[in-house]
Amino acid sequence: xxxxxxxxxxxxxxxxxxxxxxxxxxxxxxxxxxxxxxxxxxxxxxxxxxxxxxxxxxxxxxxxxxxxxxxxxxxxxxxxxxxxxxxxxxxxxxxxxxxxxxxxxxxxxxxxxxxxxxxxxxxxxxxxxxxxxxxxxxxxxxxxxxxxxxxxxxxxxxxxxxxxxxxxxxxxxxxxxxxxxxxxxxxxxxxxxxxxxxxxxxxxxxxxxxxxxxxxxxxxxxxxxxxxxxxxxxxxxxxxxxx
Numbered sequence: 401x402x403x404x405x406x407x408x409x410x411x412x413x414x415x416x417x418x419x420x421x422x423x424x425x426x427x428x429x430x431x432x433x434x435x436x437x438x439x440x441x442x443x444x445x446x447x448x449x450x451x452x453x454x455x456x457x458x459x460x461x462x463x464x465x466x467x468x469x470x471x472x473x474x475x476x477x478x479x480x481x482x483x484x485x486x487x488x489x490x491x492x493x494x495x496x497x498x499x500x501x502x503x504x505x506x507x508x509x510x511x512x513x514x515x516x517x518x519x520x521x522x523x524x525x526x527x528x529x530x531x532x533x534x535x536x537x538x539x540x541x542x543x544x545x546x547x548x549x550x551x552x553x554x555x556x557x558x559x560x561x562x563x564x565x566x567x568x569x570x571x572x573x574x575x576x577x578x579x580x581x582x583x584x585x586x587x588x589x590x591x592x593x594x595x596x597x598x599x600x601x602x603x604x605x606x607x608x609x610x611x612x613x614x615x616x617x618x619x620x621x622x623x624x625x626x627x628x629x630x631x632x633x634x635x636x637x638x639x640x641x642x643x
């Protein structure tokens with residue numbers, strides 16, 4: 401006698417809790433091992449994940465956890481450019497130093513060894529000066545500048561024989577040292593005797609020849625001739641324009 405055994409199947413139902421994946425926003429642990437809370441979650445260095453240290457700079461001094469989506473991080477280096485205008489004559493105090501900061505976190509503060517504030521230090525005598533610029537994030541850059549004085553006695557006029565108006569911030573204008581102390585008139589002519597530029601009360605600053613003609617157009621390289629009148633004196637000569 402054969403007994404037919406039927407297979408009996410048991411179905412065991414196990415309750416399962418489904419956990420949806422959470423898309424976390426950017427979270428950063430700072431370099432001191434504390435936590436950063438952006439309103440959705442707080443994380444700290446005890447989470448057990450590998451972290452990456454980004455550097456010693458105050459802006460980039462951060463730890464990034466590899467388990468989170470990394471933020472789009474960019475950093476601009478703080479730069480300092482300095483241009484100096486020399487003292488016009490021996491013993492005078494009309495030198496000027498201009499500083500310009502770029503990059504970094506913006507909102508710059510300038511600190512001068514002369515005690516000046518802002519991007520320009522003026523009314524300076526010959527000597528060595530230091531300027532430090534600091535941005536809003538605490539980054540800083542410094543420069544040391546030696547301000548020279550023209551080797552001419554105050555009250556005398558020295559007409560320079562050349563300049564290079566190429567907009568590099570150095571020797572861009574034709575200097576006539578000491579002429580700002582007098583009522584003056586300056587006229588510049590090309591090789592054919594045609595007047596190309598003139599100005600009254602030349603002061604090497606607001607009234608100064610920068611290599612352009614009277615219409616503001618660039619003049620070509622070459623030799624030009626001048627007539628400089630001041631203090632009942634007249635001086636004539638040549639000046640070389642080279643870009």
